[in-house]
Amino acid sequence: MRDLVDAGAVIDLTRRLVAVDTQNPPGNERAAADVARAALDRFGARFDEVEPRPARVSLLATVGAGDGSRPTLVVNGHLDVVPVDPTAWTHDPFGGDEHDGRLYGRGTTDMKGGIACAVEALATLERAGIERACDVVFHLVADEELGGALGAAVLVERDLVHGNACIDPEPTSLGVCVAERGLLRATITTHGVPAHGSQPHLGVSAVEKMAKVVLALHNADFGDPEHELLGRPTCNAGVIEGGTANNVVAERCRLEVDRRVLPGTTREEAVAGLRARIDAIDDPELRYDLDVDLFGEPSELDRDDPFVATFQKAYTEVLGAPGPLIGMQFTTDARFVRNQAGIPAIVCGPGDIDKAHGVDESVSIERLVDATALYAQLYATFAG
Ligand SMILES: [Zn+2]
Numbered sequence: 393m394r395d396l397v398d399a400g401a402v403i404d405l406t407r408r409l410v411a412v413d414t415q416n417p418p419g420n421e422r423a424a425a426d427v428a429r430a431a432l433d434r435f436g437a438r439f440d441e442v443e444p445r446p447a448r449v450s451l452l453a454t455v456g457a458g459d460g461s462r463p464t465l466v467v468n469g470h471l472d473v474v475p476v477d478p479t480a481w482t483h484d485p486f487g488g489d490e491h492d493g494r495l496y497g498r499g500t501t502d503m504k505g506g507i508a509c510a511v512e513a514l515a516t517l518e519r520a521g522i523e524r525a526c527d528v529v530f531h532l533v534a535d536e537e538l539g540g541a542l543g544a545a546v547l548v549e550r551d552l553v554h555g556n557a558c559i560d561p562e563p564t565s566l567g568v569c570v571a572e573r574g575l576l577r578a579t580i581t582t583h584g585v586p587a588h589g590s591q592p593h594l595g596v597s598a599v600e601k602m603a604k605v606v607l608a609l610h611n612a613d614f615g616d617p618e619h620e621l622l623g624r625p626t627c628n629a630g631v632i633e634g635g636t637a638n639n640v641v642a643e644r645c646r647l648e649v650d651r652r653v654l655p656g657t658t659r660e661e662a663v664a665g666l667r668a669r670i671d672a673i674d675d676p677e678l679r680y681d682l683d684v685d686l687f688g689e690p691s692e693l694d695r696d697d698p699f700v701a702t703f704q705k706a707y708t709e710v711l712g713a714p715g716p717l718i719g720m721q722f723t724t725d726a727r728f729v730r731n732q733a734g735i736p737a738i739v740c741g742p743g744d745i746d747k748a749h750g751v752d753e754s755v756s757i758e759r760l761v762d763a764t765a766l767y768a769q770l771y772a773t774f775a776g
Contacts, residue, residue, distance in 0.1 A: 393516065393520060393709070393710050393765040393768050393769050393772075394710060394761060394762065394765040396516050396519045396520050396765075396768075397512070397516050397761045397764045397765050397768070398512065398515065398516070398519070399757060399760070399761050401512050401515060402505075402508050402509060402512045402757075402760045402761065402764050403488075403490065403495060403757065403760070405427075405431055405508035405511060405512060406488060406495055406500060406504055406505045406508040406755075406760065407488030407495070407497075408427050408431075409424055409427055409428070409471075409499065409504035409507060409508060410486060410487075410488045410495075410497035410498065410499050410500055410504050411486050411487075411488065411497075412424040412427060412486075413486060414471050414472045414473050414499070415472070415473055415474070415475045415476060415498070416472035416473065416474070416475075416534075416535060416537045416538055417475065417538065419447070419448055419472055419534065419535055419538070419542070420447040420448070421447065421448060421449045421450070421471040421472055421533075421534040421535075422447045422449050424471040424504075424532075425441065425449040425450070425451040425471060425532060428451055428453070428471070428507065428511070428530070428532050429451055429453070431508075431511050432453045432455065432511060432514075432530065435455045435514045435515075436455065437453040437454060437455045437530075438453070438454045438458065439451065439452065439453050439454075440452040440453075440552075442546055442547060442550065442552070444542050444546050445542060448534045448535060448542045448543070449471075449534060450471075450531065450532065450533040450534050450543050450544075450546065450547060451471075451530070451531075451532045451533075452529065452530070452531055452532075452547075452552060453529070453530040453532070454527060454528075454529050454530075455514060455524075455527065455528045455529070455530070456524065456526070456527030456528060457527065458527055458529075462524070462525065462526050462527050462776075463525075463526045463527070463555075463556040463557075463774065463775060463776030464526060464527045464528075464529055464554065464555040464556050465526045465527070465528050465529070465555060465556065465557055465558070465559065465770065465771065465774050466529050466530075466531060466553065466554075466555035466557070466558040466559075466729065466735065466737075467507075467510045467528060467529070467530045467531065467558070467559055467560075467561070467767075468531045468533065468544065468558055468559070468560045468725055468726065468729055468737070469503055469506060469507040469510065469530070469531070469532050469533070469560065469561055469562075470503060470532070470533050470534070470535070470536030470537070470540075470543060470544075470725060471504070471507070471532050471533065471534060472534055472535055472536055472537050472538075472543075473498045473499040473502065473504070473537065474498070474502075474537050474749045476498045477751075480751045481751055481752055482752055483496035483497065483752055483754075484496075484497070485497055485498040485753075486498065488500070490757070493756060493757050493758060494754040494755060494756055494757065495754060495755050495757060495760070496752060496753070496754045497753065497754075498753055499753070500743070500747075500753055500754055500755040501563045501742075501743030501744060501745075501747045501748045501753050501754065501755045502562065502563050502743055502745075502747075502748035502749065502753070503561055503562050503563060503741060503743060505741075505742055505743055505755040505760055506561025506562065506563070506741035506742055506743060506763065507532060507561060508760070509561060509741075509742055509760055509763040509764040509767055510530070510559070510561050510763075510764075510767050511530070512764050513764050513765075513766075513767035513768035513770075513771060514528065514768075514771065516764055516765065516768040517768045517771055517772055520768070520772075522772045523772075524771045524772065525771070525772055525773055525774055525775045526556070526771060526774045526775065526776070528771055529554075529555055531544070531547060531552075531553065533547065533725060536724070536725050539686060539688060540725050540728065543725070544725040544728040544729075545728060547728075548728045548732040548733055553728070553729060553732075553733040553735065554733070554735075555733075555735050556699075556735070556774075556776045557699040557702075557735060557736050557737070557738075557774065558726070558729045558735050558736065558737035558738070559703075559737070559738055559739075559740060559767070559770065560724060560725065560726045560729070560737060560738070560739040560740075560741070561739075561740065561741035561742070561763065561767070562724050562726075562739050562741050562743075563741050563742070563743025563744055563745045563747070563748050563755075564718060564720070564739055564740050564741055564743075564745065565742075565743070565744045565745070565759070566711070566715060566740060566741070566742060566759060566762060566763060566766070567715060567716050567717075567718035567740065568700070568703065568704070568707070568714075568715040568716065568717050568718065568738055568740050569717075569718050569719065569720050569726075569738065569739035569740060570621070570692060570693040570695060570700065570717060570718075570719070570738060570739075571619065571621045571622055571655055571690075571691070571692040571693070571719035571720070572622075572655075572690055572691050572692070572719065572720045572721075572722065572723050572724060572726065572727060572739075573622050573625070573652040573653060573654060573655075573690050573719070573720070573721050573722065573723070574652065574653045574654075574655075574657060574662070574687070574688055574689045574690030574691075574723060574727075575650065575651070575652055575653075575686065575687070575688040575722065575723055576649075576650075576651040576652075576653060576659070576662040576663065576666075576684065576686070576687050577648070577649070577650055577651075577684070577685040577686040577687075578648070578649050578651065578663070578666060578682055578683060578684050578685060579646060579647070579648050579649075579682075579683045579685055580602075580605060580646070580647045580648075580649065580666075580670070580680055580681070580682050580683075581644060581645070581646050581647075581680060581681045581682075581683075582598040582599075582601040582602045582605065582634070582644070582645045582647075582678065582679065582680045583598055583643070583644060583679045583680065583681075584596040584597050584598030584599075584600075584601065584641060584642050584643050584644065584645075585641070585643070586640055586641050586642075586643040587640075587641040588639065588640070588641070589637070589638060589639030589640055589641060590639070592641050594641075595641030596641070596677045597641050597642050598634055598635070598642040598643055598644050598645040599634045599635050599642040599645045600642075601645070601675065601677065601678045601679075601680070602632065602634060602645035602647055604673050604675060604678065605647060605670055605673070605678075605680065606629045606632065606647065608669045608670055608672070608673055609627050609629055609649055609666065609669055609670070610627060610628065610629040611626070611627065611628070612627055612669060614627070614665050614669070616654060616657075619654045619655070619719065620719075621717065621718060621719030622654055622655075622719040622721070624654075625651065625652055625653045625654050625657070625665075626651070626652045627649055627650070627651045627652075627666070628649065628650045628651075629647055629648075629649050630648050630649065630650055631646075631647070631648035632645070632646065632647050632648075633645070633646050634646060648685075649666070651665070651666065652721060652722075653665075653690055654690055655690040655691060655692035656690070656692075657690055658689075659684070659687040659689075662687065663682065663684060666682060667682060670682075688722075688723035688727065689723070689727045689731055690723070690727070691723075691726060691727035691730040691731050691737075692730070693730060693736050693737060693738065694736075695717065697736045699736040699738065700736075700738065702770075702773065702774055702775075703715075703738050703740070703770065705773065706766060706769040706770040706772075706773055706774075707766060707769075709769050709773075710762070710765045710766045710769045711762060711765075711766065715740065720739065720745070724739055726738075726739050740763075740766075741763060742755055742756070742759035742760050742762065742763035743755045743759070744756075
């Protein structure tokens with residue numbers, strides 16, 4: 393299958409997607425959705441679009457009859473990219489330069505390269521003269537980088553996500569990702585009683601109380617057992633600010649924490665874990681509020697799910713051995729597919745996560761070819 397991949401076509405489509413500026417924020421996926429639509433049109437795709445806000449477009453494309461006569465494989469990919477500061481780059485972030493076997497530009501790794509592979513895999517299969525075993529439904533969504541509220545979440549809310557399995561070509565260095573930690577971002581505010589700085593005993597310092605909170609939370613052991621692929625949950629006390637002057641006992645102090653949780657942990661449990669540790673400080677003068685800024689659910693696919701075996705069979709066929717099973721420390725849109733739509737989803741793509749979001753983001757052209765062949769093999773063999 394690998395010999396049948398047209399590397400030039402994969403490079404070309406990656407470049408065309410990278411050339412479209414879809415930085416989020418502010419977010420504008422319209423032109424990238426149009427590029428993807430043109431690329432999928434030649435496979436007889438039927439299209440639908442969701443646009444919850446102007447220019448925040450998610451493209452849905454069905455390749456195949458879509459009448460249930462064959463199983464459906466969903467390809468979930470996001471069209472948005474994180475912002476770029478071009479001054480630090482040695483390549484044009486929207487140029488798609490080729491250098492030393494790599495393609496450079498914002499989104500080459502995360503994840504326009506992966507989307508190009510999934511599209512060009514259809515052409516690879518045609519070249520091989522092999523019929524698809526499944527319909528392939530592309531969900532090329534907006535807004536993943538800011539949590540997916542205007543992309544994958546909308547598709548789920550409108551009951552548009554249906555299929556027998558899903559692949560998400562996010563950058564995993566072609567590792568087979570079946571588990572993701574969840575993310576809780578929260579702001580904790582302590583409240584004190586102001587007094588003159590020369591008489592701290594007459595007040596209650598919000599800064600002093602927050603110091604205790606930081607020690608209770610940062611890098612703390614929350615008592616959860618270790619996950620085989622994800623390790624332990626974590627908590628980072630990342631931002632702190634408080635007080636108004638050095639001669640005033642601080643009335644208020646703010647702390648922003650980033651807590652990563654394991655599959656099975658709900659938003660309520662993640663918050664309760666923070667509160668339990670703060671409350672255990674047992675200081676009657678400690679008064680605080682806790683506000684949740686963001687919660688991205690953890691998710692996991694059971695390794696015994698038949699889709700894992702099907703995927704690994706295709707992987708072995710193309711790349712010589714099963715792919716390494718991995719977990720990721722952050723969330724992707726696969727969580728909506730796994731948790732809300734109830735569809736088994738594997739995240740596996742050609743980019744490297746350490747190249748994502750960085751200066752001079754790039755992807756290996758060899759890995760693009762590998763991924764294209766892998767997806768083609770999966771389209772040929774996924775029978776539900
Ligand atoms: Zn991504």
